[in-house]
Amino acid sequence: MIKLYGLLMSNYYSLTKALLFEKGLEFEEVKAPPSQKDDYLRRSPMGKMPSIEVDGQFMSESLAIFTYLERRCPEPAMLPSDPFAAGKVMELVNHVKLDIELVARRCLPELLFGKPVSDETKEQVKADLAKGMKAVSRLYVCDPYAAGTEFGLADLYTFYSFGLAGMLAKQVVGVDLLADQPQIGGLMELLAKRPSIARVTAESAG
Numbered sequence: 337m338i339k340l341y342g343l344l345m346s347n348y349y350s351l352t353k354a355l356l357f358e359k360g361l362e363f364e365e366v367k368a369p370p371s372q373k374d375d376y377l378r379r380s381p382m383g384k385m386p387s388i389e390v391d392g393q394f395m396s397e398s399l400a401i402f403t404y405l406e407r408r409c410p411e412p413a414m415l416p417s418d419p420f421a422a423g424k425v426m427e428l429v430n431h432v433k434l435d436i437e438l439v440a441r442r443c444l445p446e447l448l449f450g451k452p453v454s455d456e457t458k459e460q461v462k463a464d465l466a467k468g469m470k471a472v473s474r475l476y477v478c479d480p481y482a483a484g485t486e487f488g489l490a491d492l493y494t495f496y497s498f499g500l501a502g503m504l505a506k507q508v509v510g511v512d513l514l515a516d517q518p519q520i521g522g523l524m525e526l527l528a529k530r531p532s533i534a535r536v537t538a539e540s541a542g
């Protein structure tokens with residue numbers, strides 16, 4: 337049985353949980369807030385969540401966990417079978433992760449821990465988010481899913497990255513990330529109704 341370590345408040349933990357539901361794999365959730373303690377770092381070397389345990393072995397990083405789960409359980413596939421199309425999904429996922437989510441995350445200390453972020457950082461975040469949004473808007477297909485007609489990995493990263501990044505951008509730097517992106521906004525609404533995602537949301541609330 338797979339053990340999933342972390343907390344539902346983490347967008348990447350929630351993403352991994354939704355992925356496990358999509359794959360129909362049984363798993364057990366173990367509450368584990370981030371830590372720099374030695375036993376935690378054995379599971380997740382940066383002390384982050386999520387991580388998984390399989391037969392006494394550990395793995396961190398949501399994309400690494402995805403790679404393992406996709407190989408272990410190829411159906412339903414979260415990547416297109418066409419090699420180039422699969423690469424394009426990873427291109428979109430990487431830009432969403434690195435150029436949207438990770439940029440907006442610089443504002444997290446202000447929103448979550450009341451530690452003000454400097455005006456200089458906020459200006460840089462705004463500029464970097466504008467650049468990132470231009471980049472990802474070139475890659476989204478939204479027909480109706482992120483990368484085309486099939487639900488997959490890009491949809492999971494869209495939902496869980498834009499969820500957090502949108503909130504941080506709006507509340508800390510006053511930017512509505514999706515104001516000029518109605519197609520991504522529509523996709524977010526569609527994805528919220530996806531049974532795997534809706535179940536994760538319901539379980540987070542309860």
Ligand SMILES: N[C@@H](CCC(=O)N[C@@H](CS)C(=O)NCC(=O)O)C(=O)O
Nearest residue numbers: 346347348370384385386397398399
């Ligand atoms: N690149 C990692 C990011 C994971 C991540 O940033 N996790 C956050 C929660 S969403 C965390 O554990 N933060 C605590 C910390 O940085 O110490 C992934 O894709 O899994």
